[in-house]
Amino acid sequence: MNIHEYDKRIHWFNMQLNILKWDRDFISPVEDEYKKNELINAIAIEKHKYIINNFGTVFEENSHAYRIFYKDYLYSVGLPDELENEISNAVNKCYKYYKIAKENNDFSLVENDFYKLICLKREEIGIINVQGEDNYDKLMRYCCGDYFAEKLDFIMNTILKSITTQNIRYSEKTDFKMLSIEEMKLLYQNYGINLETIVFQEDINNSCLQLTQNDCRMTYQSHVKINAAKHEMGHILYMQNILKNEEYYVYNQPLSSVFDEAIALLYELIIDNESYFQNEQYTRTPIRIECTDILRLLHIIIRYEIERDIINDKIGVEEIKTRWNERFYELFGYEVTSDNEGILQDPHWFCGNFGYFPIYNVAFAVALIIYKILELNTANKNQILLKLKKHILSFGASKTEEEILLKLGVTDFCRDLENVFEELKNKHGGCFYTANLNNENELS
Numbered sequence: 001m002n003i004h005e006y007d008k009r010i011h012w013f014n015m016q017l018n019i020l021k022w023d024r025d026f027i028s029p030v031e032d033e034y035k036k037n038e039l040i041n042a043i044a045i046e047k048h049k050y051i052i053n054n055f056g057t058v059f060e061e062n063s064h065a066y067r068i069f070y071k072d073y074l075y076s077v078g079l080p081d082e083l084e085n086e087i088s089n090a091v092n093k094c095y096k097y098y099k100i101a102k103e104n105n106d107f108s109l110v111e112n113d114f115y116k117l118i119c120l121k122r123e124e125i126g127i128i129n130v131q132g133e134d135n136y137d138k139l140m141r142y143c144c145g146d147y148f149a150e151k152l153d154f155i156m157n158t159i160l161k162s163i164t165t166q167n168i169r170y171s172e173k174t175d176f177k178m179l180s181i182e183e184m185k186l187l188y189q190n191y192g193i194n195l196e197t198i199v200f201q202e203d204i205n206n207s208c209l210q211l212t213q214n215d216c217r218m219t220y221q222s223h224v225k226i227n228a229a230k231h232e233m234g235h236i237l238y239m240q241n242i243l244k245n246e247e248y249y250v251y252n253q254p255l256s257s258v259f260d261e262a263i264a265l266l267y268e269l270i271i272d273n274e275s276y277f278q279n280e281q282y283t284r285t286p287i288r289i290e291c292t293d294i295l296r297l298l299h300i301i302i303r304y305e306i307e308r309d310i311i312n313d314k315i316g317v318e319e320i321k322t323r324w325n326e327r328f329y330e331l332f333g334y335e336v337t338s339d340n341e342g343i344l345q346d347p348h349w350f351c352g353n354f355g356y357f358p359i360y361n362v363a364f365a366v367a368l369i370i371y372k373i374l375e376l377n378t379a380n381k382n383q384i385l386l387k388l389k390k391h392i393l394s395f396g397a398s399k400t401e402e403e404i405l406l407k408l409g410v411t412d413f414c415r416d417l418e419n420v421f422e423e424l425k426n427k428h429g430g431c432f433y434t435a436n437l438n439n440e441n442e443l444s
């Protein structure tokens with residue numbers, strides 16, 4: 001089979017699935033929920049079958065598109081339909097109870113469904129065919145690519161060895177500027193976003209999804225905090241400006257999660273003069289997305305360690321909440337006082353999304369490196385977007401992360417990472433270790 005034919009068909013499946021899920025969640029969320037889930041599962045299984053039956057017949061073997069499809073094939077090939085179906089049902093149920101648990105600030109309301117989902121995810125990751133040292137390594141090679149997966153421990157160790165909350169002076173200022181939807185749209189327009197192609201939808205989380213190049217869906221919380229609005233803005237700028245590729249549909253989706261997230265974090269935390277990050281103020285908050293400074297990286301470390309140990313079966317599902325709260329206390333020096341401040345704050349795991357949290361820290365490292373190399377500190381809004389387009393977005397997903405970074409002159413990612421952290425340390429003193437490195441906390 002011609003790879004373009006394969007590409008078209010996969011694109012068709014993805015479109016159907018995304019549109020149906022949006023319809024289920026927001027157009028008519030209550031009626032026929034069960035039937036809609038059944039339909040979604042049936043299409044997902046059709047796609048799965050299509051991949052297994054057809055990928056082996058695709059002629060071409062050298063393009064980047066082929067490599068993307070190959071990875072998906074490896075993920076799908078050993079996965080039984082029944083397990084896929086079971087996971088999909090478990091995700092639907094778990095997310096439904098997650099929303100109820102969050103409303104009531106009570107983890108016990110979703111606990112059992114959550115544990116069930118984790119066990120199924122362990123099983124799924126255990127049988128995927130991607131090579132890796134252990135199950136979590138396999139998952140990361142699938143989620144963030146080999147290039148970054150190989151550097152993951154180094155990145156996390158560098159963060160853990162560098163950042164401390166000891167002797168930190170937290171800022172008094174904890175109030176966030178809140179935006180109405182109109183104010184948010186105005187902000188987006190000012191930063192060069194084309195509002196015509198976005199559908200806005202109120203929800204309990206902020207997120208965005210690209211259906212096609214000209215159809216982006218964004219969910220926002222009723223009172224959207226300015227930093228959260230800017231984060232999603234970065235994602236939208238990424239989606240709207242990655243190069244439209246006439247040749248392959250597979251390139252028209254932001255496939256490089258690391259760069260997609262890096263642009264979001266750049267806009268949220270780094271390039272803006274208003275951000276706490278730039279003003280050397282530290283927010284005392286157990287909520288990850290309310291933390292607008294370098295301590296955000298420690299919030300991710302907690303999630304990274306837990307999901308790594310959970311996927312590798314090193315800790316039991318029932319230990320998650322306790323592990324979270326204990327590790328939070330160790331790293332931040334104060335207690336999490338409710339489930340909404342702890343385990344329930346992020347939706348990722350409750351949607352079955354394991355392997356994404358580490359991407360935030362990898363992306364943060366990439367964002368810092370991009371910021372320095374492209375000299376974004378001296379550029380205005382328009383210049384920043386132009387530079388990002390020229391050096392990153394124009395490649396869409398047609399170049400690998402490594403190739404994009406190499407073009408920017410990053411020949412040794414780990415060394416550049418150490419350099420940007422060293423510079424931060426000189427700039428911000430407060431949250432960085434200055435004594436000898438503490439090896440006790442080293443991640444293995």
Ligand SMILES: [Zn+2]
Pocket residue numbers: 231235261264
């Ligand atoms: Zn994001």
